Structures are given as C-alpha cells and as structure tokens.
Amino acid sequence: EVQLVESGGGLVKPGGSLRLSCAASGFTFRTYSMNWVRQAPGKGLEWVSSISSSGTYTYYADSVKGRFTVSRDNAKNSLYLQMNSLRDEDTAVYYCARDPSRSIPPPDYWGQGTLVTVSS
C-alpha cells in the first residue's frame, strides 16, 4: 500500500524558516517524481514544487521561487521542502504527492498533509 506521511509543519513568524519532510513507503520511491502541493484555508489546491526521480530536475511555482528548495534522499525514501523567508500567504496545509509511473503529473497518491501557519 502506498503511504506518504508528511511532518515538520508548525507555527513560524514571518521571515522564518521551516523544513517539511515526507516519508514514503509501499512503492519504489527512487523511480517516481514527487510534488509538493499546498492548500490555504478555505481555498483550492496550489502546486508548489516538483522533483524528478533522481533529484536532478526541480521545478517551482513563481510564488515560491527563490525561497523554497525541494530535495530528496532516495536511500531514505524521503522528500523534503526547505522553506525560507516565509510570508503570511504561505500559510496552508502542505501535501506531498506522487506522480504516476510515467513521471508526468498530475499526481496520483497524496499524503494527509501538514499544516504550516505563518503569523507574528
């Protein structure tokens, strides 16, 4: 069974940093590209970032480019999102999501999400 478990969310002040993690199991993690998708309170889904299966290629939404960094450790079956210079508008539930086996989105499996709240 595919499982994606996010962690690392919490309350942080504007300008602060946070690192999210996603632990994957139930599939061969190193062969799948992965995504971070967020959902602000009461809003729709917003794609944040993607990373290729090897980690060679990374992609970012304009809203987070230069502030967020996606990475992965295939030996640990883990995906990460380093978030710096956080803003109020980054407040959201952040989901880790797997791309289908063809490595082209949209995602198929999603984690349960971790809440990030940016507030002074």
Place this chain on the structure above:
Amino acid sequence: QSALTQPASVSGSPGQSITISCTGTSSDVGGYNYVSWYQQLPGKAPKLMIYDVSNRPSGVSNRFSGSKSGNTASLTISGLQPEDEADYHCSSYTSSGTLVLFGGGTKLTVL
C-alpha cells in the same frame, strides 16, 4: 499562469446526475490527455477519482466518469449519493514551466 476554471458550487438530489466543468487552454487541458479529478472530503487529503481524462483507478465507483472536449474537461457523477458530497478539484499537466495546474475546486452539495 492562471488556475483552471471550475464552478464554485453545484448541487443535485440523490439519484440525479451532475456534471462539473474544468476549463483551461490549449497549453494544458486542450493539449494533453493528462487531466485528473480529485474528491476531497472535509479535513481529508485529495483522493484520485479520474486520471488521463476518463480512466478510473481501481476501487472508484463507475458512477464517476470523465470526458474532454476542446479546452474543457468534465466530471460526471451519476446516481448521486449523500456520501458524494465533497469538494472536487480538476488538475492538468501544462507545457508551461509550472508543470501542473489545479482548478479552484467545486463544492458539491447533495440536497
């Protein structure tokens, strides 16, 4: 790049059919058959209901179906049941640098 366009809400009575539209451009919905639909129950993660425009993952009821015409994709739910009440989101691959777009979500109310 703008999100895909969905109606904010739709409603129907038990047993009826409803259709939710998702409009994009030739760079996303119209250009590729990589359109997915997700069901999101309150406080839960999105669940894949339709992929590649019209395919259902194993375990998803055949009351859910998807289609596409031009730049607009559609999700149809037939034989509405109370448990279908949820938010529904569409998503598409895009040839722009953002890779994937989502719609704003549609709240389905089963009256």
